[in-house]
Amino acid sequence: MVICYIILSFLLSISLASIVIPRILLVSYKKKLFDVPNRRKVHKVPIPRLGGVSFFPVLLISLGLSMGVRFLLHCPIIHLNVDILFVRFMFLVVGLTMLYLVGVLDDLIGVSYEYKFLVQIISACFFPLSNLWINSLGGLFGIYDLPAWFGMPFTVFVVVYITNAINLIDGIDGLASGLSCISLGVLGCFCIYFNHFVYAMLAFSMLGVLIPFWCYNVYGRAEHCRKIFMGDAGSLTLGYTVSFIVIHLCMNAEGYAPRGMIMIAFSTLIIPVLDIIRVVMSRIRMGRNPFLPDKNHIHHKFLRTGMRVRWVMASLLSISLLFVGLNVVFVRYININITVLFLLDLVLWIVLHLILNYFIKIHEKNNVLCLCKKKKEKST
Secondary structure: OHHHHHHHHHHHHHHHHHHHHHHHHHHHHHHOOEEOOOOOOOOOOOEEOOHHHHHHHHHHHHHHHHHHHHHHOOOOOOOOOHHHHHHHHHHHHHHHHHHHHHHHHHHHOOOOHHHHHHHHHHHHOHHHHOOOOOOEEEEEOOEEEOOHHHHHHHHHHHHHHHHHHHHHOOOOOOHHHHHHHHHHHHHHHHHHHOOOHHHHHHHHHHHHHHHHHHHHHHHOOHHHOOOOOOHHHHHHHHHHHHHHHHHHHHOOEOOEOOOOHHHHHHHHOHHHHHHHHHHHHHHHHOOOOOOOOOOOOHHHHHHHOOOOHHHHHHHHHHHHHHHHHHHHHHHHHHOOOHHHHHHHHHHHHHHHHHHHHHHHHHHHHHHHHHHHHHHHHHHO
């Protein structure tokens, strides 16, 4: 019976987002609220970037209505402490509201990265305040229980990290939303598996918002005024929500933490999480500000191999699914040590970049040869 409420919230989100996003497009074109292309961006024509404005309101409505119907029909919440659940979701709404407002402001007039960073830290602090923090690494590097003095600040760091990772990976059509769909779908299924149905409702409510947006973002045509970007309002909201579910699943609650869940949760975000490390290290090595944008993300590397944008998106989503599948199989069925699994993920990530570098060199070499050939033809 509880599954019906999860399905209800999911379908409500899809329906509401399908109604709201076309209206946002209409307002964006009437008021000329566009993301103007520049040398760093892939798109060539102005595109509305307010698609993420729909995320938070639709999430609240669908989740609120589903929970309201659930209580009216006297379907109790089991397996979870209702008082703790109430506090956590109230703080979640407060944090989401703060990030949503900053994101909308940034999409409309621009906000400095220092100010956004400060708001992200404040919002992340609401997790430990609601007793939601990473209190165990589940045996990763031989570490199990974490003391509060370390686990709570570490949780704040993880929330800010994931939020920025999703924000920064939003560079080509369908990538950030597609990767988040995979993460929310997998995390939501595990919430159902562990009978944490309220958290599953949150995951599938957000997933329902993303599906119509992904269709407009990937298949919408700018010349028909049907294409839209997520913007910071969407990516910040999305990152914070995913962080909430990830930390809940990884938390050791009442002496029990799902075995290897930290690695499964990590695998659902492995592309944005690892990519941000490489990009920041590259910027620091080159003496640049690590917070300023560039064209060195993994999707930019794929584009430099000569692949088209949509194939890059499909490739990265497939790689994400591969990592998730491998981690789930190794953790749940093969019972591999999670430290070994983590190192295996890193090795695969490094191999992926070595392969990319090889194809980038081939593509650039071919471009040089083509250019030389054209010059010779002109000279003759």
